[in-house]
Amino acid sequence: MDFLLLCLLCSCVLYVFFLIIFPRSSRFNFRKLGLPPGNLGLPFVGESLQLISAYKSENPEPFIDDRVNRYGTLFTTHLFGEPTVFSADPEANRFVLQNEGKLFECSYPSSISNLLGRHSLLLMKGGLHKRMHSLTMSFTNSTIIKDILLVDIDRLVRLNLDSWTDQVFLQDEAKKITFELTVKQLMSFDPGEWTEKLRKEYLLLIDGFFSVPLSFFFTTYGKAIRARRNVAEALRVMVRERRKDSNKKKDMLAALLGDGEGGFSEEEIVDFLLALLVAGYDTTSTIMTLAVKFLVETPLALAQLKEEHEEIRAKKSSVALEWSDYKSMPFTQCVINETLRVANIIGGVFRRTTADVNLKGYTIPKGWKVFASFRAVHLDQLHYKEARTFNPWRWQQSNSGSLGGSTGTGNVYTPFGGGPRLCPGYELARVEISVFLHHLVTGFTWVPPEEDKLVFFPTTRTQKRYPIKVQRLHRLV
Numbered sequence: 001m002d003f004l005l006l007c008l009l010c011s012c013v014l015y016v017f018f019l020i021i022f023p024r025s026s027r028f029n030f031r032k033l034g035l036p037p038g039n040l041g042l043p044f045v046g047e048s049l050q051l052i053s054a055y056k057s058e059n060p061e062p063f064i065d066d067r068v069n070r071y072g073t074l075f076t077t078h079l080f081g082e083p084t085v086f087s088a089d090p091e092a093n094r095f096v097l098q099n100e101g102k103l104f105e106c107s108y109p110s111s112i113s114n115l116l117g118r119h120s121l122l123l124m125k126g127g128l129h130k131r132m133h134s135l136t137m138s139f140t141n142s143t144i145i146k147d148i149l150l151v152d153i154d155r156l157v158r159l160n161l162d163s164w165t166d167q168v169f170l171q172d173e174a175k176k177i178t179f180e181l182t183v184k185q186l187m188s189f190d191p192g193e194w195t196e197k198l199r200k201e202y203l204l205l206i207d208g209f210f211s212v213p214l215s216f217f218f219t220t221y222g223k224a225i226r227a228r229r230n231v232a233e234a235l236r237v238m239v240r241e242r243r244k245d246s247n248k249k250k251d252m253l254a255a256l257l258g259d260g261e262g263g264f265s266e267e268e269i270v271d272f273l274l275a276l277l278v279a280g281y282d283t284t285s286t287i288m289t290l291a292v293k294f295l296v297e298t299p300l301a302l303a304q305l306k307e308e309h310e311e312i313r314a315k316k317s318s319v320a321l322e323w324s325d326y327k328s329m330p331f332t333q334c335v336i337n338e339t340l341r342v343a344n345i346i347g348g349v350f351r352r353t354t355a356d357v358n359l360k361g362y363t364i365p366k367g368w369k370v371f372a373s374f375r376a377v378h379l380d381q382l383h384y385k386e387a388r389t390f391n392p393w394r395w396q397q398s399n400s401g402s403l404g405g406s407t408g409t410g411n412v413y414t415p416f417g418g419g420p421r422l423c424p425g426y427e428l429a430r431v432e433i434s435v436f437l438h439h440l441v442t443g444f445t446w447v448p449p450e451e452d453k454l455v456f457f458p459t460t461r462t463q464k465r466y467p468i469k470v471q472r473l474h475r476l477v
């Protein structure tokens with residue numbers, strides 16, 4: 001906070017100088033440059049502080065609403081150190097996603113790429129990215145989930161839930177579950193001391209993504225860099241052991257090692273695994289937690305969800321779920337879609353133009369930042385009736401009118417991004433959340449917290465980690 005205050009103070013001083021040196025008329029002329037209209041805010045910090053304070057509240061929408069009302073769905077602002085074109089426009093977002101690698105490329109500050117590692121899928125470009133993206137897809141597609149992954153997802157979710165007694169923090173438990181699932185999927189490790197130790201380091205590492213990137217031993221960022229080193233070391237040791245192991249496994253790691261025929265280097269494998277663990281961790285677990293929060297706040301939806309899962313359970317002799325069970329949860333899929341729409345954990349994506357780009361009549365110069373906001377579109381009344389209300393029924397086939405508009409969901413609904421960087425975990429996440437919801441609503445009754453607010457900065461989460469008092473109805477293992 002002190003740092004922010006200091007920034008603010010410096011900015012004010014500079015702003016006054018700025019006003020003296022450049023009289024109003026000669027300042028940034030958006031129209032002349034062909035840029036969307038907007039406001040660059042204060043020097044250096046731009047409008048970052050307004051954005052941060054909006055997203056720290058339960059209702060961040062006014063930040064975007066105000067600007068869209070004033071300038072339209074494409075506007076220019078200044079965020080996190082750079083002028084940025086902000087898109088709240090579904091067509092423009094689609095254009096940005098589809099032209100990844102041609103007119104745009106993903107862009108992360110070096111503070112984040114240092115934490116992820118050079119060889120992570122999120123940072124790769126060109127042909128290598130294409131190859132690795134499809135390799136990842138081939139380990140997360142529905143055939144693989146059905147034939148291989150589902151058994152472990154179901155078993156590990158039950159194992160976790162079975163240990164719950166009295167009070168648990170749902171947000172923390174969900175994180176533990178998704179971490180264990182990902183470790184199992186990537187390298188066939190069952191949960192134990194090793195995974196828990198690795199997870200502790202991960203928590204520190206993730207904090208680093210949302211901190212001021214000053215690397216001293218006492219800062220959050222410094223601790224994150226150290227945690228990254230520890231995680232990488234643990235993974236490196238594991239990779240080495242695997243190389244020696246003659247017992248062939250069929251997981252992501254095996255594919256990376258390439259079974260002898262020119263696989264990847266140790267450093268590449270470590271970066272790759274590390275980033276996959278980051279990508280699937282906070283995202284999936286947050287949706288698990290928030291689905292429960294929204295269901296609790298919408299009792300009719302919770303009742304209908306319970307009914308759907310009781311019906312599945314009544315037909316079975318064992319607690320374990322199968323693929324056909326997953327395929328008979330239509331309302332659950334509506335709940336998941338609606339949670340992704342409203343809480344939209346990845347609010348949008350940053351890209352950088354690699355050429356002068358014509359976007360809906362404006363010209364964005366080469367090298368500029370563009371933020372394609374998914375959240376702005378998902379919560380736009382133009383595209384969804386009563387867009388700011390949680391309403392899972394809007395996804396029911398018979399009711400698709402409340403999705404609004406004639407554009408169809410293909411354009412406007414992009415919780416998993418799109419184009420060459422479409423999230424390879426989109427089906428996996430859905431299955432994990434469905435299995436989790438099934439065992440939660442059939443296996444427990446719970447008392448929710450009296451009040452636990454949603455905040456959106458630095459990440460989407462509930463303020464009190466959603467503590468619930470649980471009572472288990474039957475054994476899950």
Ligand code: HEM
Pocket residue numbers: 106121122123133136140275276279280281283284287345346349414415416417418420421422423424425426428429
């Ligand atoms: C509810 C859960 C999830 C959400 C909302 C989500 C969302 C997203 C989005 C929006 C992107 C695109 C980023 C961009 O265009 O720059 C993405 C990329 C990615 N996601 Fe997910 N994700 C989820 C779960 C997962 C899971 C479970 C995995 C694990 C396999 C995963 C792995 C990845 C990877 C590796 C990328 C990078 C793809 C690339 O750059 O080519 N995600 N995710």
Ligand SMILES: *[C@@H]1O[C@H](CO)[C@@H](O)[C@H](O)[C@H]1NC(C)=O
Pocket residue numbers: 137138139141142143144
């Ligand atoms: C999923 O990937 C496997 C290879 O790992 C492939 O054989 C299968 O056809 C793919 N399935 C789908 C639905 O794309």
Ligand SMILES: *[C@@H]1O[C@H](CO)[C@@H](O)[C@H](O)[C@H]1NC(C)=O
Pocket residue numbers: 330333334337395396413415
């Ligand atoms: C949920 O969203 C996906 C797109 O991510 C869509 O394909 C699917 O049909 C939606 N499910 C329902 C029940 O509408």
